[in-house]
Amino acid sequence: xxxxxxxxxxxxxxxxxxxxxxxxxxxxxxxxxxxxxxxxxxxxxxxxxxxxxxxxxxxxxxxxxxxxxxxxxxxxxxxxxxxxxxxxxxxxxxxxxxxxxxxxxxxxxxx
Amino acid sequence: xxxxxxxxxxxxxxxxxxxxxxxxxxxxxxxxxxxxxxxxxxxxxxxxxxxxxxxxxxxxxxxxxxxxxxxxxxxxxxxxxxxxxxxxxxxxxxxxxxxxxxxxxxxxxxxxxxx
Numbered sequence: 001x002x003x004x005x006x007x008x009x010x011x012x013x014x015x016x017x018x019x020x021x022x023x024x025x026x027x028x029x030x031x032x033x034x035x036x037x038x039x040x041x042x043x044x045x046x047x048x049x050x051x052x053x054x055x056x057x058x059x060x061x062x063x064x065x066x067x068x069x070x071x072x073x074x075x076x077x078x079x080x081x082x083x084x085x086x087x088x089x090x091x092x093x094x095x096x097x098x099x100x101x102x103x104x105x106x107x108x109x110x111x
Numbered sequence: 112x113x114x115x116x117x118x119x120x121x122x123x124x125x126x127x128x129x130x131x132x133x134x135x136x137x138x139x140x141x142x143x144x145x146x147x148x149x150x151x152x153x154x155x156x157x158x159x160x161x162x163x164x165x166x167x168x169x170x171x172x173x174x175x176x177x178x179x180x181x182x183x184x185x186x187x188x189x190x191x192x193x194x195x196x197x198x199x200x201x202x203x204x205x206x207x208x209x210x211x212x213x214x215x216x217x218x219x220x221x222x223x224x225x226x
Contacts, residue, residue: 046215
């Protein structure tokens with residue numbers, strides 16, 4: 001079946017450093033790739049997304065890149081802050097409504 | 112816009128009892144999704160509706176799980192004869208269905224503990 005692999009599972013950085021999380025998907029019908037931030041006890045919150053007709057998207061300190069040929073996409077957070085500490089999930093979706101999530105990356109930003 | 116609303120937020124039930132969760136999606140969204148999430152895992156897709164039609168339900172975990180969206184607005188997820196392994200957070204989400212990329216917005220989840 002469809003699979004999304006997410007790496008690393010845990011990531012610890014110093015405040016101000018950059019963080020990169022990578023995901024690889026298997027379903028070639030996937031054309032939409034959102035990233036979610038989830039804090040303890042809460043539902044996932046969308047932070048950025050990218051569609052298959054775009055290779056890169058940036059929103060302030062957050063950027064996402066997509067390589068459709070290689071079937072991988074990445075989240076980049078620059079100038080990390082302690083409030084960026086959370087679990088981050090990538091996902092791959094198709095127009096037919098199928099969605100597959102990665103297993104998450106626990107990001108810790110040390111002050 | 113109040114976002115996706117889920118009730119109850121927490122439910123503790125005894126093994127063998129039935130439980131029902133309700134989801135109210137964002138009002139203009141015609142797609143509604145149910146996921147299950149356990150600690151340390153990403154959301155696991157269960158089922159989804161487009162309007163009142165249930166378009167995918169093969170991922171429902173067993174025949175004890177069922178979902179409805181009778182009028183194409185709110186939805187319910189029922190788990191019959193609960194087991195301890197059903198303890199998890201059940202997430203509802205909604206989206207539009209048009210265009211490339213249908214942004215999915217999640218609710219805050221309903222925590223289920225089966226004792």
